[in-house]
Amino acid sequence: MDLSVKIGNMILNNPILTASGTFGYGPEFKDYLDLDRIGGLCTKGISIEPRGGNPAPRIVETASGMLNSIGLENCGSAKFLSDVMPQIRDLKCAIIVNFYAYTEEDFVRLAEILSVDERIDALEMNLSCPNVKKGGSAFGSNPDLIEKLTKSVKSVTDKTLIVKLSPNVADITSTAAAAESGGADSISLINTLIGTAIDREKKTFLLGNKIGGLSGPAIKPVALRMVWQTAKAVKIPVIGMGGISSLEDVIDFLTVGAKAVQIGAWNFINPSIAQECVEGLEKYLKERSETLNELTGSIKE
Template sequence: MAINLAGIEMKNPVMVASGTYGYGKEFADYTDLNKLGALVTKTVTLKAREGNPPPRICETPSGMLNTIGLQNPGIEKFLKEAIPFLKKLKIPVIINIAGETIEEFAELAKILEKEKVVKGIEVNVSCPNVKSGGMAFGCDPDLVSKITKSVKKAVSAPVIVKLTPNVTDITLIAKAAEAAGADAITAINTVLGMSFDLKTGKPKLSRGVGGLSGPAIRPIAVRCVWQIAQAVKIPVIGVGGIMTSDDAKEFFLAGAKAVQVGTANFVDTEAAVKVAAGLK
C-alpha cells in the first residue's frame, strides 16, 4: 500500500481532492485524517477571495455542479490559521495554489517554501469558475509551461500540476508540464456543465456554467488518466468520481500511481478513508 509519489512518502495511495476537504481541520472531528495517504488542501490564493455569489452548488444525476470560485482567506490568513493545525498531522500535506498571473503563482510558491510542513505543491491551472486565470491557463501549453517553471524555481518540494479535461488533447498539456519540470500530474479537474431550473427558466448556478464532478465524470477521468499515463513518464494522480475502492482500482488499471477522492466526501466524511481501507 505504501508508495513514493515523486518523492512524497505516503502510507497509502489515497488522498482527498482539493476543495472537498477544506484545510483538514473542518473534517478532523468526523474522521481520522492520519489514515489518509496525504491531505490536499483547498486552493490558496495570494489575496483573499469571496468566491462567486450564490447559488453556487446544485445536485445533478450522478454528481454535482459547483461554481464556488476559489473562495479562500488568502495566503497570510492561511499561514496563521491553517498551518498550525496542518503541522499536527502525521501525513504529508500538499498545498493547492492558484494565481491570476504567472508572478502570483511564483510568489505563493516562495512563501510556502518556508513552511516545512509542505511536502508538495499542487498547481491549479484548471479551475473553470473564475474570471481571470483559472481554466484559461490550463488550456494553453505555453502558459502551463511558464507557470510550472516559475513554481519549480521557487520551491524544493515536488510540484504537481492539476489539469482540466476541457481541452481537445489533454496529453499536450501534460507533456508541456512534464517538459517544464513538473514532478507529477493530477487529472482531472471538473468538467464544464450547466443545469436549468424548469420552474424559473433560469440556470441553477449564479454564473450559469459550473464544474461537474462525481460519478458522472468518472469515465472521462479514467480516459484522461489512461491517455496521460501513456504520454508522460512522471506519475499521474487520478481523480474524478471515485466513490469506492473499486472505482479507485479502475484508475490504477488506467495507469494512475495514486488517487484523490472528492465529491464523495460531501456524502460521507470517511469516504476517502474507506477507499484506502478497501485497497488493502
C-alpha cells in the same frame, strides 16, 4: 502491508488522498475519519489574498453528480500559514497545498510564500483559472503557457510540484507533456468539467455564476480515460481523480496507471470514504497476494 508511494520527494503512506475543495483545510473532517490513516490531504485552493467566491446559489445536484461554482473562496496565504497550518502540521498524512493565481507573477510569488513552511510536502498548481493577462483564456488549455509557468514556479520552490490539469481541453496528452517538460514532479487530473443547469419554469440559470464545474460519479468514465491516456504519455507519476466513490473506483484508476488517487465530491456523501478506501485496498491486495506496484498500471492493452 506496504502501500507507500513516492511522488517527487514526497512519500505517501498510501495512495489515497482527498481532493482540493472537497475536504476543507482538513480539520473539518477529523470527527469522521482518522486523518493519520489517509495518504494525504489536498487543501482548498489558496490564493495570495483572501477571496469571497461567487454569488449564491453555488451548488446544484445533477444526475450522479454535482455542479459547483464556489469560485475558489479561501482565507488567503497569510492566514493559511498562520492559522490553518498549526492545526494540521502534526498529522501523519502528507499535506498538499492546492494554489492558484491569475498571472504568472502571482503564481510564482505564491509558490515562494508557501514554500517557506517546511511541513508542506507538495504544492498542487491549479491551472483551471482564467489568465487575466491573456484576455481570460484558461492557463490550463495552452501547452506553451503550461510549460513556461511550470518552469517558472519550479525554479522558486524545492517542494514537490504537482500540476493539476483541466479536462476542458482537446488533447489531454499535450497539456500533460507540457507540464512534464516544464519540470513538474507529478500531474493530477481531472479537475471538473464545465456545465450548467437551468430552472425551466423561471427560465433562469440555477447557479449564480451561470456555469459551474461538474464532479462526482457522472464524470468517472471521462476521468478514467484521461488518466489512462496521460499515464501512457508521461514518465512522471500521475494522480488520478474524478468520480471516485468506492474502493472499486480506486482500483480502476490504479489499474490504468495512476500512482495515487484523490477522492472529491464523494466526501460530501460519505466523509469517511477515504479511510474506508485505505483499509479496503489493504484487504483487497492481501486477499489477492498482489502488491500495489503490481496492481498499478496492470491494464492489458
